[in-house]
Amino acid sequence: MKSLAELAAIREKMKDRVVLREGQGDIRVVVGMATCGIAAGARPVLSAFVEGVANEGLSDKVTVTQTGCIGICQYEPVVEVFEAGKEKVTYVKMTAEKAKEVIEKHLKGGSVVSEYTIGSNQ
Amino acid sequence: MIRSQVLICGGTGCTSSGSKAIQKAFNEQIEIAGLSEEVKLVQTGCFGLCALGPVVIIYPDGTFYSRVTPDDVPEIVSEHLLKGRVVERLVYADTGEEKVENVADVSLSDTAFYKAQHRVALRNCGVINPENIDEYIAMDGYAALGKVLTEMTPEEVIDVVLKSGLRGRGGAGFPTGRKWSMARTLVPDADQKYVCCNADEGDPGAFMDRSVLEGDPHAVLEAMAIAGYAIGANQGFIYVRAEYPIAVARLKIAIQQAHEYGLLGKNIFGTGFDFDIELRLGAGAFVCGEETALMTSIEGKRGEPRPRPPFPAVKGLFGKPTILNNVETYANIPQIILKGADWFASMGTEKSKGTKVFALGGKIKHTGLVEVPMGTTLRQIVEEIGGGIPNGKKFKAAQTGGPSGGCIPAEHLDVPIDYDNLIAIGSMMGSGGLIVMDEDNCMVDIAKFFLEFTVDESCGKCTPCRVGTKRLLEMLTKITEGKGTLEDLDRMEELCNYIKQNALCGLGQTAPNPVLSTLRYFRDEYVAHIVDKKCPAGVCKSLLSYKIDREKCIGCGMCARNCPANAISKTDYTAPGKKLPAMAIDPQKCVKCGACMASCKFKAISKE
Numbered sequence: 111m112k113s114l115a116e117l118a119a120i121r122e123k124m125k126d127r128v129v130l131r132e133g134q135g136d137i138r139v140v141v142g143m144a145t146c147g148i149a150a151g152a153r154p155v156l157s158a159f160v161e162g163v164a165n166e167g168l169s170d171k172v173t174v175t176q177t178g179c180i181g182i183c184q185y186e187p188v189v190e191v192f193e194a195g196k197e198k199v200t201y202v203k204m205t206a207e208k209a210k211e212v213i214e215k216h217l218k219g220g221s222v223v224s225e226y227t228i229g230s231n232q
Numbered sequence: 233m234i235r236s237q238v239l240i241c242g243g244t245g246c247t248s249s250g251s252k253a254i255q256k257a258f259n260e261q262i263e264i265a266g267l268s269e270e271v272k273l274v275q276t277g278c279f280g281l282c283a284l285g286p287v288v289i290i291y292p293d294g295t296f297y298s299r300v301t302p303d304d305v306p307e308i309v310s311e312h313l314l315k316g317r318v319v320e321r322l323v324y325a326d327t328g329e330e331k332v333e334n335v336a337d338v339s340l341s342d343t344a345f346y347k348a349q350h351r352v353a354l355r356n357c358g359v360i361n362p363e364n365i366d367e368y369i370a371m372d373g374y375a376a377l378g379k380v381l382t383e384m385t386p387e388e389v390i391d392v393v394l395k396s397g398l399r400g401r402g403g404a405g406f407p408t409g410r411k412w413s414m415a416r417t418l419v420p421d422a423d424q425k426y427v428c429c430n431a432d433e434g435d436p437g438a439f440m441d442r443s444v445l446e447g448d449p450h451a452v453l454e455a456m457a458i459a460g461y462a463i464g465a466n467q468g469f470i471y472v473r474a475e476y477p478i479a480v481a482r483l484k485i486a487i488q489q490a491h492e493y494g495l496l497g498k499n500i501f502g503t504g505f506d507f508d509i510e511l512r513l514g515a516g517a518f519v520c521g522e523e524t525a526l527m528t529s530i531e532g533k534r535g536e537p538r539p540r541p542p543f544p545a546v547k548g549l550f551g552k553p554t555i556l557n558n559v560e561t562y563a564n565i566p567q568i569i570l571k572g573a574d575w576f577a578s579m580g581t582e583k584s585k586g587t588k589v590f591a592l593g594g595k596i597k598h599t600g601l602v603e604v605p606m607g608t609t610l611r612q613i614v615e616e617i618g619g620g621i622p623n624g625k626k627f628k629a630a631q632t633g634g635p636s637g638g639c640i641p642a643e644h645l646d647v648p649i650d651y652d653n654l655i656a657i658g659s660m661m662g663s664g665g666l667i668v669m670d671e672d673n674c675m676v677d678i679a680k681f682f683l684e685f686t687v688d689e690s691c692g693k694c695t696p697c698r699v700g701t702k703r704l705l706e707m708l709t710k711i712t713e714g715k716g717t718l719e720d721l722d723r724m725e726e727l728c729n730y731i732k733q734n735a736l737c738g739l740g741q742t743a744p745n746p747v748l749s750t751l752r753y754f755r756d757e758y759v760a761h762i763v764d765k766k767c768p769a770g771v772c773k774s775l776l777s778y779k780i781d782r783e784k785c786i787g788c789g790m791c792a793r794n795c796p797a798n799a800i801s802k803t804d805y806t807a808p809g810k811k812l813p814a815m816a817i818d819p820q821k822c823v824k825c826g827a828c829m830a831s832c833k834f835k836a837i838s839k840e
Contacts, residue, residue, distance in 0.1 A: 113501060113502060114378045114382060114501060117369060117374055117375065117378055117501075120366055120369045120370075121369050121370055121372070121375070123366075124366045124367060124369060124370030125370050127234070127237075127272075127367065127370065128359070128360060128367055128370045128371060141316070142316075143314070143315045143316040144315055144316070144317070145315070148314075148315070156235065157233065157235075157270070160233050160234075160235040160270070161233045164233060173292045174235060174292065175236075175292050175293050175316070176315070176316030177316045177317075178315060178316055178317035
């Protein structure tokens with residue numbers, strides 16, 4: 111290694127890999143991954159969130175994790191978004207496509223995609 | 233795309249409790265579950281909670297699993313990694329038994345054990361994979377070396393270290409910046425200088441240096457290169473115990489990786505600065521942790537101390553100006569450079585800055601490694617972080633500084649711990665071993681234990697240490713056998729002070745400390761051994777006797793079957809209401825092992 115720039119390049123490249131371990135981001139995206147969720151297709155939704163968050167460079171503030179059955183199996187795949195100081199948002203009947211929209215509008219833009227929330231689907 | 237990481241502790245503690253097998257099981261199960269693309273296994277250094285090993289942490293949620301066995305792994309993978317359901321029965325709870333109220337919230341950083349800690353030297357331990365230089369770089373690794381080489385003069389580096397107030401973490405607490413400054417300036421025309429790292433951690437019960445080397449070896453390498461630049465040296469040596477195989481292996485890997493990246497070797501960062509590091513394995517002599525003996529040993533000679541002056545900064549390794557710092561001291565350096573002297577000096581007390589790592593052991597719930605700001609009280613460490621004394625016993629004393637230190641009694645629990653306060657109460661910081669003792673520990677026996685250690689480890693070069701410690705041990709042995717006299721106590725004190733003043737090196741000068749401090753705080757226990765011929769804690773065998781209460785004994789004979797010396801037999805007496813005659817112990821045959829007492833279900837046997 112002959113320059114500080116090279117060192118910085120490695121640091122940037124590796125940052126994503128360790129940032130997971132630095133604790134929770136400001137926003138927590140929780141995907142329901144119980145049997146019901148997985149059967150309804152939660153896995154592609156989870157992957158879409160994980161990839162989308164990384165690609166959009168949101169890893170610093172958004173943590174994607176999974177949880178068990180939330181109890182509303184008929185609405186699976188369920189995704190909940192927790193943000194400090196704000197009310198929890200519950201998205202239902204999610205797909206990978208809808209996930210991309212949520213990343214774009216909600217996680218990046220800050221506005222809830224209300225048509226996918228549980229309130230609009232009851 | 234990785235969405236979850238499984239961190240498995242690969243420190244010595246967890247490795248010996250089977251973390252390698254767990255890693256293998258995770259590999260297999262993750263493969264079976266088809267999660268190889270999204271879950272990554274990372275082997276890390278010590279998390280600090282060694283008593284609860286093997287330890288596994290799953291991120292991003294930070295769930296902390298303790299005492300994991302390979303049989304638990306399929307459940308963790310299928311429940312947690314696949315379905316996101318925490319395996320509650322394996323989650324660490326603060327007390328080990330209490331029900332966790334909300335398992336989703338039990339992340340490592342929320343536990344009482346971690347909350348009061350402040351991790352500087354241990355910041356990467358249990359966070360990064362120590363065998364991967366890239367992960368260290370991701371945590372700002374080698375940025376301090378880059379900054380030093382490209383932006384700072386050696387004088388500026390020394391100035392920052394001086395201003396930070398960092399003092400040697402090996403025990404004596406000499407200001408690190410002063411040491412560096414002396415090595416830079418005292419011999420201006422030196423053709424060669426050396427940077428040494430003391431990783432010869434020998435205090436019984438101390439393992440913080442091992443954990444740093446195992447968990448974050450690059451931090452030490454980086455700091456040594458910085459020290460080399462500061463004093464004008466291009467060669468470093470790490471003197472590490474051969475009994476630390478994992479630490480040695482990871483150091484070798486780290487040195488090789490640093491070479492491949494050009495972070496060690498010639499012309500680092502294209503600045504023309506060369507620096508290389510070699511390992512030297514110590515054969516395990518305690519005296520080789522003393523700086524001059526360590527350097528003599530690196531030179532290939534028998535590890536014996538040399539008189540000072542000349543100090544190593546003038547005439548050290550191979551007769552050249554040398555600095556020798558402890559592992560933990562080095563581990564602080566890169567962050568001091570990056571975050572500044574003021575940041576470091578903002579932690580700690582007036583004269584002791586920063587944090588200190590303690591290896592917590594003995595009669596304490598959370599055996600392990602803790603790092604706290606200087607000035608934290610012993611009570612906080614023992615009661616809050618350490619979780620207190622198990623089995624409802626009472627705190628009697630804490631031993632700091634290993635064989636060179638002393639015992640701190642309960643009355644000093646609230647003294648803020650720093651270098652100067654510990655010396656004032658008759659102990660010393662030492663490298664950071666902290667052994668907690670409860671009412672079942674006999675203080676005379678403790679003093680004897682440490683004296684036995686120093687007698688064994690005395691190199692024999694100077695008479696006060698070689699003969700003096702031996703005589704001291706003889707007097708202590710006499711007391712534990714009930715043959716001591718009160719005059720012995722005064723003679724012991726006199727001899728202790730003589731050894732302190734006249735021994736050649738730190739080993740001898742501090743060897744009497746365990747005796748002096750127990751005499752100071754627990755003189756009544758010595759007196760009980762001498763005058764009453766009793767050991768109040770019930771430890772010293774010669775003063776113990778086991779007795780069977782013939783009114784309580786039902787004559788089942790369980791004790792006699794367990795007695796290894798055939799010292800127990802039936803008597804003629806049968807207690808009222810009992811069917812069989814009571815048993816009795818023959819004191820002539822009794823070896824005082826306590827097996828009878830442990831086997832009696834009717835609490836009929838007692839010792840006094």
